[in-house]
Amino acid sequence: AFRAQNQARIDREQREAHDREAAAQAAAEAQAIAAQKSQAEAQLAQQKAQNEALQRQLADAQAAKAQAEAQHAQSQAEQAQMQAQQAQAQAEQAEAARHQMRERLLTQLSQVMETKDTPKGLVVTIPDVLFAVNSSQLKTESRERLARVAGVLLGYPDIHVEVDGYTDSTGSPAYNQKLSQQRADSVLNYLVSQSVPTASITAKGFGQDNPVAPNTTAAGRQQNRRVELVVSGDSIGSVLGEGGGATTPR
Structure with a gap:
């Protein structure tokens, strides 16, 4: 146990x-x-x-x-x-x-002939009295003025000059067209002879188109018989003021 x-x-x-x-x-x-x-x-x-x-x-x-x-x-x-x-x-x-260049050119040209500032350019007007009657021949006074114009233009190498010829409505349109072209060509050739480059100048006759005054009066017809130099180019910009300006030779 x-x-x-x-x-x-x-x-x-x-x-x-x-x-x-x-x-x-x-x-x-x-x-x-x-x-x-x-x-x-x-x-x-x-x-x-x-x-x-x-x-x-x-x-x-x-x-x-x-x-x-x-x-x-x-x-x-x-x-x-x-x-x-x-x-x-x-x-x-x-x-x-x-604008300064355009204003200076306007002043210089206006000292020689009536010049307007317009949207298409500076417009120098060569009146009918500076041509022989019914002729494209330049009078002595017109050559002297154009020589001064050429001298001014030569200071602005980048501009273009368009020479536009016009007549009044007297005579046939064909005759007026021919005379306006001949007068424009005469001005172009003279400016070229004064060293204006041929590449910067053109001429065109417009005959009795684009009148600046009524052809119903002798004074109006005389205003319409003219050659215009339209001076333009990027270097002188656009019109200085609304509606352009106008100056007369001094």
Whole structure:
């Protein structure tokens, strides 16, 4: 009986020891799992923090890029505005220079013959009295005046001169056309003889077309018998004032 009791006690102690060992092992395993979980959570938190930091860096980089692009766009806009202002100023200066040149040419021509400032150009009128009657022959006075006109024109190499001949309505249209062309040619040839370049001057007769006065009076017919020098070119710009101006020789 003693032996049986002793064996039972030993068995009980062994079971208890085994249970304690199993409990200790289970506790150790639980602690290991908890530690692994904590480590995983810490790694996850660290990764999340790193991701957030990277996102902030990316956002900062994108903001810096956007700011740089905005500054570049603003700089380009300011540069374009400055260039536009410079171009406008240069255009205004060029226009002012053309107007000054046109005004100076108008003054110079008006000192020789009646000159008008019109949209088609500066119009110098050579009256009928400067030609022989029913002839394209220039009188001495007209040659002297045209020589002075040529001297003025030579100071403006970029201009063009159109010589337009006109008559009154007396006589046949064919005769008037021929006389107007001959008179225009006479003026052209004389100006060319005074060194006006042939490439910058043309002549055309219009006969009795484009009258400037009624052909019903002697005074009106005399005004219509004329040769006009139409002086134009980019270098002298456009008409100085609305409706043009008119000057007479002094």
